[in-house]
Amino acid sequence: TQLLEQSPQFLSIQEGENLTVYCNSSSVFSSLQWYRQEPGEGPVLLVTVVTGGEVKKLKRLTFQFGDARKDSSLHITAAQPGDTGLYLCAGNGSSNTGKLIFGQGTTLQVKP
Amino acid sequence: NAGVTQTPKFRVLKTGQSMTLLCAQDMNHEYMYWYRQDPGMGLRLIHYSVGEGTTAKGEVPDGYNVSRLKKQNFLLGLESAAPSQTSVYFCASSLGRYNEQFFGPGTRLTVL
Numbered sequence: 001t002q003l004l005e006q007s008p009q010f011l012s013i014q015e016g017e018n019l020t021v022y023c024n025s026s027s028v029f030s031s032l033q034w035y036r037q038e039p040g041e042g043p044v045l046l047v048t049v050v051t052g053g054e055v056k057k058l059k060r061l062t063f064q065f066g067d068a069r070k071d072s073s074l075h076i077t078a079a080q081p082g083d084t085g086l087y088l089c090a091g092n093g094s095s096n097t098g099k100l101i102f103g104q105g106t107t108l109q110v111k112p
Numbered sequence: 113n114a115g116v117t118q119t120p121k122f123r124v125l126k127t128g129q130s131m132t133l134l135c136a137q138d139m140n141h142e143y144m145y146w147y148r149q150d151p152g153m154g155l156r157l158i159h160y161s162v163g164e165g166t167t168a169k170g171e172v173p174d175g176y177n178v179s180r181l182k183k184q185n186f187l188l189g190l191e192s193a194a195p196s197q198t199s200v201y202f203c204a205s206s207l208g209r210y211n212e213q214f215f216g217p218g219t220r221l222t223v224l
Contacts, residue, residue: 009152031210042116042202042215043155088154092210099170100213102147102154 002027002093006103013079014111021074021106023089030092032072033100034063037086079110114138116216118203124222125193133188133219135203143206144186145170145213146178148199155202161186162209193223 007022023032031050035043047056049065049072056063060083062075072089086107090100116137125131135144142163147155147170157170159178167178175197177189186205190197200220204213 004154006154033212040217042204042217044215045212048212090155099145099157099160100155102156104152104154 002029002091002101004089004091004101004103006087006089006106008106009104010107010109012109012111015081016078017110019076019079019108021087021089021108022071023073023103024071025091026070027091027093028069029101030069032065032069032092033090034072034074035088035090037088037105039085043086043088076108079108081110081112084108084110116203116205116214118201118216118219120219121217122220124224125190126224127194129193130189130191131193131221132190133201133203133221135186135188135205135216136184137186137203137205137214138184139205139207139214140183141205141207141214142183143209143211143213144180145204145206146176146186146188147202147204148172148197149202149218150199158188158201193221195223197221198223 033048034046037043047063052067052069054065060077088105089103119134145160146158161180164183179187203216206213
């Protein structure tokens with residue numbers, strides 16, 4: 001069974017601070033996605049990483065896929081209150097069916 | 113485009129009652145999915161469909177049934193609700209197996 005472990009599970013920081021969220025597995029994933037979910041809504045895709053070692057930037061957010069495609073990280077620079085939400089990583093597994101395996105999520109609170 | 117819609121938004125059931133959750137998408141997507149989200153557990157796949165008339169089991173299928181009679185609709189049924197099925201249910205759709213999944217707003221179900 002493929003599993004994704006996210007850490008930390010909760011993060012409460014002040015506006016302007018930097019943070020990193022980690023998503024780790026012992027399994028290889030063909031691709032990995034990061035979603036953001038706000039209360040009362042469904043997750044929304046932020047980025048997909050496909051190639052080992054790939055780095056993608058989305059404004060103040062930097063996403064990295066590990067060289068061995070077993071782990072990923074999300075780094076936020078100068079966090080803003082609008083970044084508050086639940087961040088989920090999800091991997092496309094080995095079954096080739098398109099099924100996503102989700103991590104437990106990281107709840108981020110950015111205080112003004 | 114409405115995207116992915118779910119009805120109802122909230123529902124309270126008594127143990128043993130049955131109900132059907134409806135998911136509709138207007139993006140002509142082939143793939144549709146039902147997830148449940150519980151605190152600290154991310155999203156877990158219940159059932160999915162790779163096209164009209166087809167369904168398959170996900171990670172946690174027990175106690176649920178699904179049908180995809182029309183391409184745009186994916187129904188999730190609970191035949192005899194149990195308190196363990198108290199959760200938030202999300203429907204999602206995607207164009208293909210490796211494409212972005214678009215999520216609905218969720219249905220909050222409480223089983224007493």
